[in-house]
Amino acid sequence: MREFFGATTDNSVYANGTHIIGFGFDGTACFRKGTRNGPDGLRAVSEDIESYSPYLDADLFDLPFYDLGNLSLGSSDDVEAQWQHASDQFDEIFQPLDLQANNIRVLTLGGEHSISYAPIRKYLQQYPDLVLLHLDAHADLRDGFLGYHYSHASIIRRALDHFGPGHELIQYGIRSGTREEYQYMNEHGTVRKSRKDFLDSVAAIADDRPIYLTLDLDYFDPAFLPGTGTPEPGGEDFHSYVSLMKLLRGKNLVGGDVVELSPEIDPTGNSDVFAAKIVRELLIILNEKGAR
Numbered sequence: 001m002r003e004f005f006g007a008t009t010d011n012s013v014y015a016n017g018t019h020i021i022g023f024g025f026d027g028t029a030c031f032r033k034g035t036r037n038g039p040d041g042l043r044a045v046s047e048d049i050e051s052y053s054p055y056l057d058a059d060l061f062d063l064p065f066y067d068l069g070n071l072s073l074g075s076s077d078d079v080e081a082q083w084q085h086a087s088d089q090f091d092e093i094f095q096p097l098d099l100q101a102n103n104i105r106v107l108t109l110g111g112e113h114s115i116s117y118a119p120i121r122k123y124l125q126q127y128p129d130l131v132l133l134h135l136d137a138h139a140d141l142r143d144g145f146l147g148y149h150y151s152h153a154s155i156i157r158r159a160l161d162h163f164g165p166g167h168e169l170i171q172y173g174i175r176s177g178t179r180e181e182y183q184y185m186n187e188h189g190t191v192r193k194s195r196k197d198f199l200d201s202v203a204a205i206a207d208d209r210p211i212y213l214t215l216d217l218d219y220f221d222p223a224f225l226p227g228t229g230t231p232e233p234g235g236e237d238f239h240s241y242v243s244l245m246k247l248l249r250g251k252n253l254v255g256g257d258v259v260e261l262s263p264e265i266d267p268t269g270n271s272d273v274f275a276a277k278i279v280r281e282l283l284i285i286l287n288e289k290g291a292r
Contacts, residue, residue: 005046005060007067015102018286022070023115032229034262039109041263045272055242063287090118099126105286110259113152120159127210129166136216137232139177172198173219202247213256227271228260245281
């Protein structure tokens with residue numbers, strides 16, 4: 001296995017450490033498959049990308065982190081059994097651990113968006129005042145889709161199943177969904193409809209309040225990142241993401257996931273490079289927080 005940006009390959013989880021773990025699964029993808037290869041695609045391309053971020057003036061080589069490899073889908077041919085097997089394995093690793101007390105940071109690499117369920121649930125359990133930042137082209141609020149209760153189109157609905165009174169959802173980039181999903185977002189005030197409103201909402205989060213970022217790469221316009229399963233025109237660009245990273249650097253980012261990279265869809269490899277730099281910025285921020 002190639003490790004991401006020269007990370008230490010280790011099966012252990014360390015206090016004050018940042019860990020990446022891959023969940024390569026695309027079983028509920030309803031349009032174009034291929035995100036099962038996302039984690040290894042990110043690892044492969046990272047070998048040829050600078051570890052230094054000029055946007056954050058920081059280098060990943062100065063901030064050690066750990067690559068735990070990929071979760072196993074098991075031996076079944078059944079899609080739901082594969083998802084459950086890998087989700088259970090995530091729980092076996094992280095459920096016994098107190099992430100908050102031990103300052104453990106986890107970044108999960110997908111895979112389609114359904115893979116985010118286990119990590120988001122764990123973080124909601126650990127942080128009763130967590131803010132869930134959801135960047136995506138799609139609302140993902142359907143109560144199941146095409147027969148899958150834990151569909152990639154249902155991940156935020158499934159996350160809400162575990163919300164307590166202190167949790168908060170902020171969504172941005174949404175430009176596709178059902179009438180019912182938009183009604184929910186408007187009635188509950190979860191969606192931000194302009195970049196300024198979104199960045200202002202992030203800036204207003206108390207600096208010590210925990211934040212988890214779930215980032216579907218179709219959040220970005222397909223002109224910049226076509227290598228994803230369900231592209232939608234009208235998305236964001238890299239520099240708006242950098243603006244968010246600079247804000248999050250001053251906040252309490254405790255974990256996240258980056259999903260929906262499908263390397264084979266973009267044979268130029270440009271999407272892989274774009275996604276790897278997205279992950280690089282996140283890892284730098286998580287590492288800096290872990291080193292506190």
